[in-house]
Every structure is written in C-alpha cells, then in structure tokens.
Amino acid sequence: MSVKSPNELEPERYELTALPAYRFEVDRRGFFKFLGAGILVLCVLKDASVGQESGRGDRGESLPKEIGAWMHIGEDGAVTVYTGKVEVGQNIRTSLAQAVAEELHVSTSKVHMVMGDTKLTPFDMGTFGSRTTPIMNLQLRKVASAARNVLIGLAATQWKVDQQRLLAADGKITDSMTKRSVEYAVLAKGQQLTETVPIDNPLIPAPQWTVAGQSLPRVDGQDVVTGKHRYPSDQRLPDMLHGKVLRPVAFGASLVSLDTKEAEQIPGVTVVRDGNFVAVAAPTVEIASRAVAAIKAEWKSEPQPSNKDLFEYLKKNPVEGNDPTGGSSSYNSGSVERALASADRRLQQTYTVAYIAHVPLEPRAATAQWIGDDLTVWAGTQRPFGVRGELAEAFRIPEAHVRVLMPDTGSAYGGKHTGEAAIEAARLARAAKRPVKLVWTREEEFTWAYFRPAGIMNVTAAVRKDGTITAWEFHNYNSGTAGIRTFYDIPNQRIQFHPTRSPLRQGSYRALAATANHFARESFMDELAQAENIDPLEFRLKNLKDERLRAVFEAAAKQFGWGRAKAAAGQGFGMGGGYEKLGNVATFVEVAVDQKSGNVKVVRVVTAFECGAIVNPDNLRNQIEGSNIMGLGGALFEAIEFENGRILNGRMSRYRVPRFTDVPVLETVLLDRKDIPSAGAGECPMVGLAPAIGNAIFDATGMRLRSMPMVPNGLKPGDAPSSSKPVTNVPSV
Amino acid sequence: MAKTTRLNVNGSIHTIEAAERVSLLSVLRDELDLTGTKYGCGEGSCGACTVLVDGQWRRSCITPVETVGEKKIITIEGLAQGDRLHPLQQAFLDEAAMQCAYCTSGMIMTAVALLNTKSNPSQGEIVEFMEGNICRCGTHPRIVAAITKGAKILRDSGSAKESGQ
Numbered sequence: 001m002s003v004k005s006p007n008e009l010e011p012e013r014y015e016l017t018a019l020p021a022y023r024f025e026v027d028r029r030g031f032f033k034f035l036g037a038g039i040l041v042l043c044v045l046k047d048a049s050v051g052q053e054s055g056r057g058d059r060g061e062s063l064p065k066e067i068g069a070w071m072h073i074g075e076d077g078a079v080t081v082y083t084g085k086v087e088v089g090q091n092i093r094t095s096l097a098q099a100v101a102e103e104l105h106v107s108t109s110k111v112h113m114v115m116g117d118t119k120l121t122p123f124d125m126g127t128f129g130s131r132t133t134p135i136m137n138l139q140l141r142k143v144a145s146a147a148r149n150v151l152i153g154l155a156a157t158q159w160k161v162d163q164q165r166l167l168a169a170d171g172k173i174t175d176s177m178t179k180r181s182v183e184y185a186v187l188a189k190g191q192q193l194t195e196t197v198p199i200d201n202p203l204i205p206a207p208q209w210t211v212a213g214q215s216l217p218r219v220d221g222q223d224v225v226t227g228k229h230r231y232p233s234d235q236r237l238p239d240m241l242h243g244k245v246l247r248p249v250a251f252g253a254s255l256v257s258l259d260t261k262e263a264e265q266i267p268g269v270t271v272v273r274d275g276n277f278v279a280v281a282a283p284t285v286e287i288a289s290r291a292v293a294a295i296k297a298e299w300k301s302e303p304q305p306s307n308k309d310l311f312e313y314l315k316k317n318p319v320e321g322n323d324p325t326g327g328s329s330s331y332n333s334g335s336v337e338r339a340l341a342s343a344d345r346r347l348q349q350t351y352t353v354a355y356i357a358h359v360p361l362e363p364r365a366a367t368a369q370w371i372g373d374d375l376t377v378w379a380g381t382q383r384p385f386g387v388r389g390e391l392a393e394a395f396r397i398p399e400a401h402v403r404v405l406m407p408d409t410g411s412a413y414g415g416k417h418t419g420e421a422a423i424e425a426a427r428l429a430r431a432a433k434r435p436v437k438l439v440w441t442r443e444e445e446f447t448w449a450y451f452r453p454a455g456i457m458n459v460t461a462a463v464r465k466d467g468t469i470t471a472w473e474f475h476n477y478n479s480g481t482a483g484i485r486t487f488y489d490i491p492n493q494r495i496q497f498h499p500t501r502s503p504l505r506q507g508s509y510r511a512l513a514a515t516a517n518h519f520a521r522e523s524f525m526d527e528l529a530q531a532e533n534i535d536p537l538e539f540r541l542k543n544l545k546d547e548r549l550r551a552v553f554e555a556a557a558k559q560f561g562w563g564r565a566k567a568a569a570g571q572g573f574g575m576g577g578g579y580e581k582l583g584n585v586a587t588f589v590e591v592a593v594d595q596k597s598g599n600v601k602v603v604r605v606v607t608a609f610e611c612g613a614i615v616n617p618d619n620l621r622n623q624i625e626g627s628n629i630m631g632l633g634g635a636l637f638e639a640i641e642f643e644n645g646r647i648l649n650g651r652m653s654r655y656r657v658p659r660f661t662d663v664p665v666l667e668t669v670l671l672d673r674k675d676i677p678s679a680g681a682g683e684c685p686m687v688g689l690a691p692a693i694g695n696a697i698f699d700a701t702g703m704r705l706r707s708m709p710m711v712p713n714g715l716k717p718g719d720a721p722s723s724s725k726p727v728t729n730v731p732s733v
Numbered sequence: 734m735a736k737t738t739r740l741n742v743n744g745s746i747h748t749i750e751a752a753e754r755v756s757l758l759s760v761l762r763d764e765l766d767l768t769g770t771k772y773g774c775g776e777g778s779c780g781a782c783t784v785l786v787d788g789q790w791r792r793s794c795i796t797p798v799e800t801v802g803e804k805k806i807i808t809i810e811g812l813a814q815g816d817r818l819h820p821l822q823q824a825f826l827d828e829a830a831m832q833c834a835y836c837t838s839g840m841i842m843t844a845v846a847l848l849n850t851k852s853n854p855s856q857g858e859i860v861e862f863m864e865g866n867i868c869r870c871g872t873h874p875r876i877v878a879a880i881t882k883g884a885k886i887l888r889d890s891g892s893a894k895e896s897g898q
Binding site for chain 2 (some may be wrong): 222228230284287320359360363442443545618622625630644657
C-alpha cells in the first residue's frame with residue numbers, strides 16, 4: 001500500500017526543472033590529466049532510469065550509461081570523492097566521507113569530498129527527497145570497496161602473493177603472514193588505473209557493512225566555529241561588484257515607465273534593463289541600494305487573491321489533468337460507496353494548511369563571473385545542475401559553458417531548488433563586465449522565492465461498531481500527493497489529488513505535502529477514535545498491520561507513558577505518526593494550555609523513529625530534533641499573509657519562526673533495523689508532530705483545531721474554528 | 734559621504750572609508766572580508782550578525798559603523814587564541830550544536846556575552862538570553878547544552894578575564 005522502495009520515492013514536485021542536455025563521455029585520459037596519476041574508480045549505473053540520481057527519463061529518451069560518483073586516490077594517498085550531492089546542513093559531507101572511510105579503511109580526515117560542482121562532479125538531479133542516504137551513501141560504499149580491492153590487487157602483484165593474505169587497514173595494505181605493509185600512496189604512485197563499478201541495484205543489504213554506524217564529529221567543524229567556512233554569500237572575487245534588483249511592486253506586475261538617469265550618474269554604477277528585469281551593479285552594497293532607490297519606475301499590477309479568501313480560491317480554481325509532475329494522483333480500491341452506505345458510522349471532516357516560507361537563515365546568494373563566453377557561478381542551491389540548465393537557457397549558451405559551484409550553504413529545507421539569484425548576478429556581471437555578487441535581502445527571500453503550497457484536505461470514513469475502518473475517502477486540493485495514501489489497512493479507498501491554481505509561487509518544502517496529508521489523516525484518526533470512544537492508540541493499532549509502524553507507535557507510547565492520568569488542568573496528550581520517504585515515525589506530545597491567556601506551550605515531544613540501519617546515530621538524532629523544532633512553526637504559528645500580489649508579513653520581525661523559548665523537551669527513541677537498508681531522515685520525522693499537537697490540544701481543551709497553523713494568536717474560545725463537538729455524522733455522501 | 738573611520742577589530746586597528754549610516758556588518762564583511770559574521774534579517778531580529786563591542790553583544794546589521802568609535806570589536810574570527818579554540822567554540826563542536834551552522838557564529842558571540850555577565854547561567858537563563866538568536870535547523874537544545882558546557886570549562890579554567898575584552 002505504501003511506498004516501500006527507494007525506487008518509488010516520489011520525485012520532487014513543483015520545482016522548475018531543466019532537463020540535462022549534458023551527457024557524460026568517459027574520457028579516462030581526461031580524468032588523469034585533470035586529477036593527476038593514481039587510481040580512479042567510477043561508479044557506473046547500469047540502468048539510469050531506476051533508483052539513481054542521474055538523468056531523467058522524462059523525454060522518453062533511453063539514457064546512456066551514467067556515472068553516479070567517482071573517487072580518486074592520488075600519488076600522495078589523498079582520497080578525493082566527487083559527488084553531485086550538496087551540503088545544506090544535513091551533514092552529508094561527513095556521513096558520505098564516513099561511508100568511504102569505512103570501506104577504504106582510512107581516517108575521514110584523509111577523505112576530501114568535492115560536492116555539487118558541475119564541472120568536477122557527476123550529474124545529479126539535486127539534493128532533496130531524502131535520497132542521499134539510501135542511494136548515494138551506498139554508491140560510495142561500493143566505489144570505496146572497489147578501490148580497496150584494486151589496492152589489494154596492486155600489492156599482491158607487487159609482492160607476488162595471494163590476495164587472500166592481504167588486509168587493508170589504516171591507509172595501508174598489510175600482508176597478514178609476513179606483516180610487511182605498504183601505504184596506499186606508494187601503491188598509487190605512477191598509476192593510471194581505472195576501475196569501473198557497475199551498480200545494478202544501489203541497495204546493498206546493511207549486514208554487508210563492514211563497520212556499524214557511529215556518531216562521528218563533522219569533518220569541517222573547525223571551519224564553521226571559527227567563521228572560516230565561506231558560504232555562498234561569503235564569496236569574494238577580485239574587482240567584484242555588488243548587485244541589487246529593483247523589485248516589482250506586486251507579483252506579475254509589468255513595467256509601465258522607467259527613468260534610470262539619476263542612478264546611472266552615480267559613479268561606478270551599471271544599470272541593466274532587460275524586459276521587466278531592472279537591476280544595478282555597484283562597488284558597494286550601499287551604493288547599489290542608493291542607485292536602486294534613485295530609479296523611478298511605474299508598475300501596473302492586477303488585483304489578486306488574499307490569504308483571507310485563499311481556501312475559497314483553491315476550491316474555485318481547479319486545474320484540469322493530473323499531478324503536474326506526473327506523480328500518482330489517485331488511488332482506488334474496493335467500493336467506497338457501498339462501504340459508506342452500509343456503515344455503522346460515517347464521518348467527514350475538512351482540514352487546511354497555509355502557505356509558509358522556508359526562511360533559510362542564509363537567503364539566496366550568488367556570485368557570477370564571465371570569462372569570455374564562459375560563465376561561472378557560485379550559488380546556494382540544492383540543484384547545481386538544475387541551476388546550470390537555468391543559466392544556459394537564460395543566456396542561450398550551451399551548458400558546457402556554464403559552471404555552477406555550490407559552497408556548503410546556510411540551509412535550504414527544499415527552498416533552494418531554483419537559481420534566481422544566480423541568473424540575476426550573471427545578467428549584471430555580463431553587463432558590468434566584472435564579477436557580481438548578489439545576496440537577497442530577507443524581504444526578497446520572503447517575497448520572491450517560493451512557498452510551501454497551501455491546501456485543503458477533505459476526509460470521509462466509515463467505521464464499524466468494533467472500531468474497524470471500512471471505507472476511506474481522501475481528497476487533497478493543491479498541497480500535493482506526498483504521503484497522501486493511508487497506511488492503515490482499509491479495504492475500500494478512494495484517494496484523489498486535485499491540482500488547483502495557486503495565488504502564490506509554490507514549490508518544494510521539507511517533507512512536501514506529507515505534513516499536510518498526515519495532519520489531516522492523523523487528526524481525523526483521533527476524531528474517529530473519539531467518536532467510537534476508543535483509545536486513540538488502540539484505535540490506530542486495530543487498523544494497522546505494518547509491523548514497522550506498529551513498532552514505532554508502541555515504542556513512543558512506552559517512552560511517553562501513554563495512558564497515565566493528567567496531572568494538571570490544561571494538560572493534554574496526543575499522538576500522530578506515519579510513513580514517509582522510507583522512514584517510520586510516531587510522535588507523542590504533551591501540551592500545556594493556559595486557560596486564562598489561551599497560550600499553548602508544547603511541553604514535551606517523544607519521537608520514535610526507524611529508517612532502517614542507522615548510519616550516524618547522533619546526526620540522526622540531530623535531524624529528528626531539528627524536524628520537530630522546525631515543524632513546531634508550521635503547526636502552531638507560521639503563515640504567509642498576502643494581498644494583491646504583495647506579501648504582508650515578509651520580515652523576520654513579522655513572521656514568527658520557532659525560538660529558544662518555544663522548544664519543548666525532546667526525547668528521541670531510535671529503532672535500529674540493521675536488516676533493512678538505510679533511508680534518509682531529513683523529512684519523515686516532522687510529519688507526525690502537527691497532528692500530535694492538535695490531538696493534544698483537543699485532549700486538553702475539547703477544542704478541535706483543523707487548520708495549520710493552529711494557534712497563530714494563542715487559543716481563544718471565541719477564535720476556535722470549531723466547537724467542542726468535533727465530529728458530525730455526514731448527512732449524505 | 735564617505736568618512737574615514739578607525740575601527741578596532743580583533744585587536745587590530747583598521748582605517749576604513751565608509752559612507753555614513755553604513756552598518757558595522759557591511760564594513761566587517763565587505764571592507765574587512767571578515768565574513769564569519771552573517772547577514773540574516775537586516776533588522777536585528779535573528780542574531781546571525783552578533784559581534785562583541787567592549788564585551789557586550791551587538792547586532793552589527795543595525796549598528797551604524799560611526800557609532801562604534803574605537804571600542805573593541807570582537808568577531809568570531811577573533812575568538813580563538815591562535816590554534817586554541819575558545820571553550821564555547823569547542824563546546825559547540827563537542828555537542829554537535831549545529832546543522833547548516835550559518836547561525837553558529839552569532840550564537841557563539843551572544844553566548845560569550847552571556848558568560849561575560851553570568852559565569853554559571855541556569856538553563857532557563859540561557860534560553861531567555863538566546864531568545865533573539867534564530868536557528869532554523871532546530872539545534873536549540875544542543876546549543877543550550879553547548880553553552881552550559883562552555884560555561885563550565887571557562888569556570889574550571891579559573892579565567893577571571895572576560896572574553897572579548
């Protein structure tokens with residue numbers, strides 16, 4: 001019923017995709033010319049359309065053999081790994097280096113990761129969808145173990161002994177009988193050896209791992225605590241100018257008149273107008289800002305919907321067809337009609353989620369440099385190859401002339417798939433004939449990036465007297481298909497995604513629509529349990545066969561102490577859980593509602609999580625804690641306010657994100673399933689939180705909150721979106 | 734109009750030409766290439782740009798450079814003693830109190846200011862003091878643990894001297 005293999009992981013939705021025109025020709029001499037002599041191991045993906053990161057089959061083309069990653073061992077013994085994946089705070093620079101170090105038997109300090117550089121690394125669709133750990137981690141393991149075998153082979157040839165006697169350890173090959181040893185560097189000297197590792201199925205069973213997952217400190221820790229690491233917004237080139245864009249007054253506005261004379265008279269300022277794009281490059285950010293302020297522009301814009309009539313708008317503006325990304329839009333089994341008609345009880349409810357912003361602490365930033373017709377851009381993005389495509393298209397140049405580098409960036413959360421700042425900086429750099437850096441202001445990031453889709457979820461269910469759910473109908477308008485299918489065992493189902501027009505530009509956000517769909521499903525499960533007067537945990541387990549999900553619910557319940565009596569007025573307990581991106585989560589929450597002020601405080605969150613074999617336990621905990629804290633914002637108070645194509649609360653002081661005093665006590669229970677391949681954990685852990693909070697608020701107050709954010713202004717009886725009678729029988733279906 | 738300003742940053746005197754009302758953040762990052770201090774919001778609401786001015790925290794993005802005078806400015810680059818990390822820097826590493834780490838320098842600088850006034854803050858006092866600093870990745874509990882640990886190392890080292898003075 002649920003997605004069970006990484007090959008079925010939903011590709012990202014809503015993103016602006018540029019198909020790769022680029023094809024790798026494996027020119028081995030070229031590699032060695034660039035990398036120097038040594039040993040090269042290439043990971044070649046036999047079936048590029050299945051479960052790997054390179055290429056896309058969208059055009060119906062048959063893809064040639066593609067390369068997933070490569071590794072080079074130099075004459076100095078340095079191990080350099082090239083992957084198109086990027087680091088946005090999920091700590092894969094460390095976890096991938098760790099995988100290589102384990103297989104190759106070297107210290108992680110010897111492994112240098114080159115990531116997300118379109119000139120040096122293999123094509124990669126992007127870093128999203130919790131795909132790095134299930135796929136790239138295993139590719140690199142294979143590559144590294146192949147390299148180890150090459151080294152053993154070289155030593156065996158050199159010493160004329162049987163390979164079986166030789167062991168790899170501490171960067172050396174040692175003969176177990178004679179105890180003599182040789183360093184990798186010595187073996188690599190003067191070589192031009194290439195090994196190709198074919199990978200049919202990237203899934204290698206975890207028991208084959210040579211070393212169990214360990215908590216390892218991050219490889220670049222010194223650089224980040226001393227301020228040395230240069231993020232995309234910290235890049236600096238000789239003769240660099242600073243760019244600034246004149247933003248339209250509203251979304252979709254067009255330029256009626258423009259007077260740039262005054263701005264052009266400021267020394268050192270270059271003004272560019274290209275269609276509706278108006279921007280300046282200047283020696284300092286302050287001069288650039290002054291120049292933009294000196295531009296007189298008149299814009300024309302159309303009336304547009306506001307957040308107040310958002311859900312009306314979504315319902316009234318369906319878009320024909322299926323999920324725009326080709327994802328599965330509907331799922332049917334049995335007969336929902338028949339089951340509803342014969343049910344003991346039928347219930348129906350509607351839930352909504354608002355648009356929210358990613359608010360990566362580092363806004364979009366790019367530095368662009370043209371040398372002749374060759375463009376190089378340092379940009380903060382989860383999709384360097386996608387941004388390369390956007391640049392090639394924008395400037396009508398071949399992708400081979402564009403290089404995009406992605407320095408480890410100040411977070412993204414699905415919000416940095418696109419290359420706006422890169423294109424803007426490059427356009428200015430071309431006009432100014434000098435490198436240009438452009439860092440978006442916080443207001444620009446809030447306004448001109450894209451948002452997590454808002455959405456409406458309608459759920460209807462039929463339940464037998466004994467608590468068995470017999471029918472499940474679920475409709476999602478606009479927010480998306482991720483996590484739309486129920487993991488409860490229900491014989492009759494109709495599940496449908498309805499694309500609609502969107503008043504705001506929308507795109508990927510950590511966990512995609514799984515947050516919205518779990519919010520609706522897991523809140524509704526509690527409403528059903530309450531209607532049937534069954535304990536919500538018992539009700540879930542009664543309708544749930546999947547042993548992995550049962551295990552997390554049971555583990556979290558145990559740690560939480562589910563079933564204990566409330567100790568104080570205003571205290572409430574609730575749960576939510578689910579399955580997403582190959583991970584299983586159950587989240588149990590305790591809230592305290594101040595009856596007088598209506599203030600809701602999430603006091604304690606217990607999360608049980610299982611994503612197969614654990615790669616790095618402490619980093620996994622860090623991701624789970626972070627998911628919960630970030631998830632608090634969308635659950636409780638984050639919402640974008642907008643009107644007539646303008647964002648009304650697009651500043652840090654007007655858009656509330658979780659802060660220190662919002663953070664509850666977090667307890668994490670990790671279930672380590674060494675028999676199951678590792679999955680990612682950047683997204684799944686957040687999906688159970690919002691419904692668990694809503695269910696706990698209901699437990700505390702009898703008020704059922706069905707819109708995320710649930711308490712943007714605290715909980716006031718008059719504001720509550722529903723009365724204490726949460727579930728109504730459906731008059732007709 | 735550009736004006737000559739002398740700044741005392743990390744123990745060195747810098748003479749810079751800066752327009753009036755230019756923020757200390759811009760001068761640090763763009764003039765002095767001290768990019769460890771980050772831009773996050775431009776209105777003093779996120780703490781990413783925090784530096785020490787005479788040992789106290791200051792949001793450099795809303796601090797006009799001419800108001801600083803020759804007070805002692807310490808940025809994240811000036812916190813370690815040579816190769817020896819400041820106890821808070823070490824504690825942030827030990828507690829893995831970061832993900833993307835973009836907020837880290839502001840967190841550490843704010844925490845230094847806290848420990849300058851309170852050598853043994855309670856968990857509640859740390860949470861209260863750090864409220865103005867945003868971490869979007871959600872490493873708050875680890876940051877609180879790191880500050881607690883850093884405070885202990887500082888106390889145990891018996892250093893009476895305030896950091897960043």
